[in-house]
Amino acid sequence: MPSHRMPSEADIISTVEFNHTGELLATGDKGGRVVIFQREPESKNAPHSQGEYDVYSTFQSHEPEFDYLKSLEIEEKINKIKWLPQQNAAHSLLSTNDKTIKLWKITERDKRPEGYNLKDEEGKLKDLSTVTSLQVPVLKPMDLMVEVSPRRVFANGHTYHINSISVNSDCETYMSADDLRINLWHLAITDRSFNIVDIKPANMEDLTEVITASEFHPHHCNLFVYSSSKGSLRLCDMRAAALCDKHSKLFEEPEDPSNRSFFSEIISSVSDVKFSHSGRYMLTRDYLTVKVWDLNMEARPIETYQVHDYLRSKLCSLYENDCIFDKFECAWNGSDSVIMTGAYNNFFRMFDRNTKRDVTLEASRESSKPRAVLKPRRVCVGGKRRRDDISVDSLDFTKKILHTAWHPAENIIAIAATNNLYIFQDKVNSEMH
């Protein structure tokens, strides 16, 4: 849904998340807004095409604040959105900025009661002398109204910036991770959280590593993983101790000496970690690669895919312009057989784990008309440049795809390209935006 306004900073999409059925898709932006898209029912005129996603509701989740104690601004930017499993007709989601997590309830209303005995249409009490007979109030249809209401505000739990939230499979608790700590919350209790990981050294001078992402295991409510800026993954078991400072498993790949450079540590920093739907594997993204880890093998990832290895010779520039600190996310498809992650120049990459094939696709308004088929793109490194190839030097590093999401069951993906959201579907090679 490319916006046709001039892109402003506040419009930049900062997170994308499908709900558990894939019927709803939520985006958060730097302006603190949450936009929810709903998939339209399949159209009779075009039965081959799956329903498109239309705007369902928009609301302001977070407002800019000022921390007077620290004299610092607290940005309204939505860092993460997580949907809660649907318990009733209403939908619920958690949204967070750097400091505060909020629980929102989204409800629909398409009927209103009419014909009360004691109240008129506006709700005012009728003059009782005019009430001569009793009637049964009836529900009359009305235009669909989507109501979003804040249910809980989980504040004051974090000193540092929240980078992840994850709802537990027990559906009662969730965790929130910042740079140095992970807290466990009950969804109904806002004034108390339990600190389950704390890597803050007694002396901040000794700090060399931070938490970059964290997630609960999809099936085992006692397990969670967190990634670090040194490229390691720590699997923790909450049954072992209340404070999981000692990991159960440490997943770490030995550094390849041939690729050692000044930037080795920075590019090994994990920007995202996702359990597979099966719960057997973990997917991590670092600056140049995506890796698949088997929970049963800590020594090294079972698969490593190069996202944009041609940038390896550009790291110094990318360090200078801060791009090297970009936090790319990664996603599994519904069957855990394909993984997807973003890159620069509005490119995103898909890797088929079975066939080992990979493809580079572009999300751009210029190249994608509704229902057009995406053409694979190729970045050429050396001199042998084919038609339509793009050279490394002409990549646009301001157009980065950091946030992507894959429909939980179908081949529908949502790609956030700065202020545009692209939704592509594989079904009949149709594509829309």
Place this chain on the structure above:
Amino acid sequence: MLGKGGKRKFDEHEDGLEGKIVSPSDGPSKVSYTLQRQTIFNISLMKLYNHRPLTEPSLQKTVLINNMLRRIQEELKQEGSLRPVFPTSSQPADSLSDSYREAPAALSHPASPSAHPCDLGSTTPLEACLTPASLLEDDDDTFCTSPAMPPAAPARVSPPALPPEKDSFSSALDEIEELCPTSTSTEATTVAATDSPKGDSSESSLQKPEGLQEGRPDDAKLMDSLPGNFEITTSTGFLTDLTLDDILFADIDTSMYDFDPCTSTSGTASKMAPVSADDLLKTLAPYSSQPVAPSQPFKMDLTELDHIMEVLVGS
């Protein structure tokens, strides 16, 4: 309290670097590696200085940059033998500088202190220093030339000082200054040095050409102002490890950087007020000629302020 020895070390590494770069016996890859390292070092320093005011810098980024600086510093420490020794006004009794002094026997790259960094900029073809180190890009001229001095550099160097030893650093400071435009004050650098821990970003950019012209003792103070700036710009304390121990100075009173119970639990930036007030007083003490008076009322409130902070942010 002044870390002259530390400052000297910093200069040393600059000096050794320049020496290595212009040394004809060096292979191109060594030259480019050193140049690249210096460039990355400069970029890293500037990154720590330069972030949006009023916003908390990303801790992850700060930690990664700091680790980078530590790593380079570690390398420099190991290559300490490469660095020439030159006389300084004070010889602090820290073991690090001792090891530096003993090391030169192992010199493998005789430094040429007379070589001026400007020569580097003008005589070293960009390609020569870029291509061998595949990590240096050919598409970024400004980046590549950043270690080279601005034309004004020679004029700034005072005769008694060894010209090359601080130029690259002073250019880095210049760049920093450009990045954080502020009204340049002509106060003595001591003021900049002592004021900087206060958290005043405009003070932190007081390192100015005038200061550099004042010769070595003042330079020492100038260098000393760096850690304070680190402290401020990053809003975290962990950098002091880097700055205190190795790069800049060794014999400064580190107590000012210690976390007190209230600040260490209350997050990165909240400690700025009480700690910096302490810093201010402590660092001002030796310079009684400097305007201490304005800060005196401040002192009265210190314990009270500490207490308030403790109550407010203690968690």
